[in-house]
Amino acid sequence: MALPGKYLAKNPDFFEIYDGKDITVWSINNHQLEDKVYTYDEAIDLAGTGWYVIGMSVLLCMALEGMALDMFGFSVVVSSACDLEITHIQKSILISMPFLGSIILAYPWGYFSDTQGRLKSLRFSLWGSFILASISAFSPNWIVLAVLKFCSSSFSSGIQSIGLTLLGESCSTKLKGKLVIGVTFSLFISFAVYNIWAYFILSLDFAFDLGFIIFKPWRLLALVLALPLGISLVLANYFCESPKFVLNSGHERRAVKLLTKISERNGIKVNTYPVKRVVLHETTSLRKKDYSLLQSLMDQTFPLFKPPLLYRIVQLFYITTVVYATNNGFYAWFPLVMETFNTGNDKNVAADNLCGLISNYKELNNNEMCITSVTEFSVWVSLIQGVLYGVLIFIVAWLNGRKKTVLIILLFISSTSGFFIPLVPGRILSICLFCGFMINSVCLAIIFSYYVDMFPTSYRGMAACLGVMVARISALAGTNLVGAYLVTHCANSLYSWSAFVLSGLVVSCFLPPDKPKK
Known part of the structure; x- marks a missing residue:
C-alpha cells in the first residue's frame, strides 16, 4: 500500500516522505538486502564507550x-x-x-x-x-x-x-x-x-x-x-563531527563512517562494528538551498x-x-x-x-575600587x-x-x-x-x-x-x-x-x- 506524500529517493531501499515543512524518515526493507537498518540510538550505543x-x-x-x-x-x-x-x-x-x-x-x-x-x-x-x-x-x-x-x-x-x-x-x-x-x-x-x-x-x-x-x-x-x-x-x-548531525543532514554513508571511526577509537576491533545502515527515529527539518538567510533563520527558530x-x-x-x-x-x-x-x-x-x-x-565606608590581591x-x-x-x-x-x-x-x-x-x-x-x-x-x-x-x-x-x-x-x-x-x-x-x-x-x-x- 502506497504511503501518502512525495517520495524523494536516496537509494532503492531508503525513502524520505515529504509532507510540507518536515521530513519523516522511513526505512523500507528489501528482502534481498541483508544489512540490518539501525536507529541512531542503537548505532551510537553499539559504538561503545571508550x-x-x-x-x-x-x-x-x-x-x-x-x-x-x-x-x-x-x-x-x-x-x-x-x-x-x-x-x-x-x-x-x-x-x-x-x-x-x-x-x-x-x-x-x-x-x-x-x-x-x-x-x-x-x-x-x-x-x-x-x-x-x-x-x-x-x-x-x-x-x-x-x-x-x-x-x-x-x-x-x-x-x-x-x-x-x-x-x-x-x-x-x-x-x-x-x-x-x-x-x-x-x-x-x-x-x-x-x-x-x-x-x-x-x-x-x-x-x-x-x-x-x-x-x-x-x-x-x-x-x-x-x-x-x-x-x-x-x-x-x-x-x-557529530554523526547525528551528519545523518540529520541526509548523509547516511558519511554518518556510518563516523560511527565506525568512533567505535574503533572506543576500543572496538576494526571491521567488527555491525552498523552499515542507520536512520533517525524523529522528525527532521528539510533545508532548501534556495532559501534566503532570513527564511532559513525563521524556519530554524519558529518551530521552537x-x-x-x-x-x-x-x-x-x-x-x-x-x-x-x-x-x-x-x-x-x-x-x-x-x-x-x-x-x-x-x-x-x-x-x-x-x-x-x-x-x-x-x-x-570600604569603597576601594582597586584590589591588588585575593585574600x-x-x-x-x-x-x-x-x-x-x-x-x-x-x-x-x-x-x-x-x-x-x-x-x-x-x-x-x-x-x-x-x-x-x-x-x-x-x-x-x-x-x-x-x-x-x-x-x-x-x-x-x-x-x-x-x-x-x-x-x-x-x-x-x-x-x-x-x-x-x-x-x-x-x-x-x-x-x-x-x-x-x-x-x-x-x-x-x-x-x-x-x-x-x-x-x-x-x-x-x-x-x-x-x-x-x-
Whole structure:
C-alpha cells in the first residue's frame, strides 16, 4: 500500500516522505538486502564507550572551564587593573561586557550549529575567544579592554551549548545525561582555579615597560585565564563531527563512517562494528538551498515557539532565568560577602549574621575600587565550595535517572537557605547558609541536559543557544539587581530571591517525569 506524500529517493531501499515543512524518515526493507537498518540510538550505543568519549569529555571540561574563566574571571582582572584608573561606572560597564557579548551572539551560534555543524562551530568559537581574550591582556585603556572582552565573550558564548550538544550526540544514550552533567563540573572547578591563579599571580611584583603599556600582574592573569581556551582549540582537532548531525543532514554513508571511526577509537576491533545502515527515529527539518538567510533563520527558530515545543521551551527558559539570575547575581558579589566576613573579624564588629556584617561594612565606608590581591580566606572558601559542589555534581550525574527529583530538591535547599540567612545568628552559620543558597548552581548541569534531551536534532543546537542567551540576560539582570539592593536592603533582598527560587521549583514540578509511565 502506497504511503501518502512525495517520495524523494536516496537509494532503492531508503525513502524520505515529504509532507510540507518536515521530513519523516522511513526505512523500507528489501528482502534481498541483508544489512540490518539501525536507529541512531542503537548505532551510537553499539559504538561503545571508550577513549573517544573520555577524550571528548576532557576537551569539553577544558573548553567550559576556559569559557567560565573568560567570563567570570574577568571581574578579578578588572578589579586589579589599578593602572587603568577605572571609575565605578567604568568598572560596571567592563564587568557587563562578557554578558552583553554572549547575549548578542547566542542566537547566531544556534543557527550556525544547526546548519554548519557542531564541531565546526565549536572550533570557530574557540579560535575567536582565545585570540581576542589573549589580545585583551595588552589593552592600553579601559575602552579597548571593554571592546575586546565584548568580542571574546561573543565567541565563547557558543562553547557551552554547542559543546554539550556535540557530546550528547556522540556518546552512548545510557551515558549521555551523566556525561553532560558531569562535564559541567568544570564550571565549578574554574571558580576555585581562577581564585588560586589570582592569589599567586597578583602577589607578584613586576612592571615591564612595553612602550604602549606597562605589563603588570593583572595582564599576566588575563593571559593565564585565556590558556584553557587555547588548549581546548588544540584538542578539538582530534575529534570528528557529530554523526547525528551528519545523518540529520541526509548523509547516511558519511554518518556510518563516523560511527565506525568512533567505535574503533572506543576500543572496538576494526571491521567488527555491525552498523552499515542507520536512520533517525524523529522528525527532521528539510533545508532548501534556495532559501534566503532570513527564511532559513525563521524556519530554524519558529518551530521552537509552536506546539508541541512551545510549552517546553518556555518552561525551560523560566527555570533557566531563575537559576542564572540568582546564581550569577550573587556569585558576582561573593567577594563582597567574603570581605564583610574578614572586615567583621578584623574590626571585631558585633554583628551576628550576614546581613549585619554587610550593614556594618557599609558603615565602615570600604569603597576601594582597586584590589591588588585575593585574600587567603577567599581562596580556601572557594576551594571548599568547589570540592563540595563537585561532589554534588557527580552525585547528580549518578542519579541521572532521577534528575527531575534532584532538581526539585536542590531548588528547595537553595530557597530554604536563602530565607533563613537573615534570621539565623552566627557568622559561620550565615556563610554556610549562603553557600547553601548558592547550591542552585548545581542545577545548571541538569537544566542543559534537558535542552539536549527534550528537542529534536534539527532544533537542538538552536534551543540550547537560545537557552544560553536567556541565561546571560538573566545573569546580567541578576548581577545588577543584587548589587543595587543587597547592601541597602539585605534581608528583603534575600527573602525576595528565595521566593523567586521557590517559583522555579514549582515550574520544575511540571517537567517530564523521570521515568515514562508504562
